Amino acid sequence: MDDRTPGYPRPNPSLSFWLQGTRNSPLLGHRTTPQLPAKSKVTIIGSGLSGVATAYFLLTGPNPPESVVILEAREASDGATGRNGGHCRPDCYRDYTHYKADFGTEQALKIIQNEMDTLELMAEIITKENIDCDFWRGFTYDVPMDGDAAAYLAASYAEFVADGGPVDGIVTPILDPAEARKTTRCPRATAAYRFPAASLWPYKLTAHLLNLCIEKHGLNLQTNTPVRKVVPNTLYEGGWSVETDRGTLQTDNVVYATNAFTATLLPEFQGHIWPFRGQCAAVIPPKAFSGAGMLTHTYGLAYGDYLIQRPKDGVIIFGGARRSMPVERLLGNTDDNGTYPEMTEALREALPQYFEGWEEEAMGEGLVHAWSGIMGYTSEGIPYVGELHDKPGAFICAGHHGHGMARIMTCARGLASVIQGGTWESTGLPECFRPTRERLSAPAQAVVHNIGKQDIVGQTK
Known part of the structure; x- marks a missing residue:
């Protein structure tokens, strides 16, 4: 196994079936403002389903932040979300034994229930927002x-x-x-x-939510803007400086919706995602x-x-x-x-x-x-969701283990609540998803073994 950081998303990626059908999208090359904003209340790194859904729940929830920016290294949603199998397939029993062995009975039951909750929430949002994404249930x-x-x-x-x-x-x-x-x-x-x-056209789901948030809720999307570094803010107390190829953005809160590339910006996740x-x-x-x-x-x-x-x-x-x-x-x-x-x-x-x-x-x-x-992929087969234990105002929703379509909606809704000051208990998410010090200090050698266990009958992404 290679212990190097993953680097950045590659330029000129292959074109998926989903992205072939959206070459007319106004989101291609989209930058809501010509210049990178100087500051933001919340900055989200990544425009896949994790980042987009987090922005959606922040902006459509109570007391929305005054400004939300999404920074995307490539085009909107052309990472894992724009390349997956179009499958929202909850684990209703299959990996229960694995989860129970690692996290105990209570957490294992919550993990399985959360996936059914995600399917319900996915259907609810698609209906509520009248999203044309070929949703089949x-x-x-x-x-x-x-x-x-x-x-x-x-x-x-x-x-x-x-x-x-x-x-x-x-x-x-x-x-x-x-x-x-x-x-x-x-x-x-x-x-x-x-x-x-369920099945759906994943890119059309995120594109609809992006357009909705841009047009009605003031979201600022900046594509082709890779983030190179995030450091504590030095201009005023608290917050973060997000350094990109197009300048630096000052933000009160930063959300890492960076999935496979998380360890590039957060080295503590090396060997964990x-x-x-x-x-x-x-x-x-x-x-x-x-x-x-x-x-x-x-x-x-x-x-x-x-x-x-x-x-x-x-x-x-x-x-x-x-x-x-x-x-x-x-x-x-x-x-x-x-x-x-x-x-x-x-x-x-x-x-x-x-x-x-x-x-x-x-x-x-x-x-x-x-x-x-x-x-x-993660060492334990579950994602990291929540505030980073030693970085106030820094949050994560990443590491969905090839299973994001059956997890992300509820994770993003819960994370949006936590960013706005809500308690973890109010999210209903499994406690084992949190990016605790204990999780990040645990050995990560089991990742290959977990791939074998979780692939025994079908990936669910």
């Missing part, structure tokens, strides 16, 4: 494809139920392999678990998986693969293929400029093997586009 399958994976899920489910975790009307186990194969259309299935999930390179693809399905034959659920498949089928056009967004590459080439990797041919080929070959009746692809069908993205 339904169900997903976990589909293990060997005995070990089935045993892992069965054990976690059983322990979750034994500890009082809610499953009635939420999680439906399908433990008979024949029934699982028929229900999921996966001939290698050894079991299946059905539970709530790791960049991890992932890969996704857009697939045009054959006729058997189109029209009336479209998949009715999203999926977590085998070891670390995941997919949604978009209801508007039938395109399948398929990600994973991590077993085709040594983990050492993905962990610590910030290069999202291109793709690995081995991963692209693994994605190309996987769906005909996973699904029954995936006939030979005609010209124009099959994998049509692949791209990469950089996630922020």
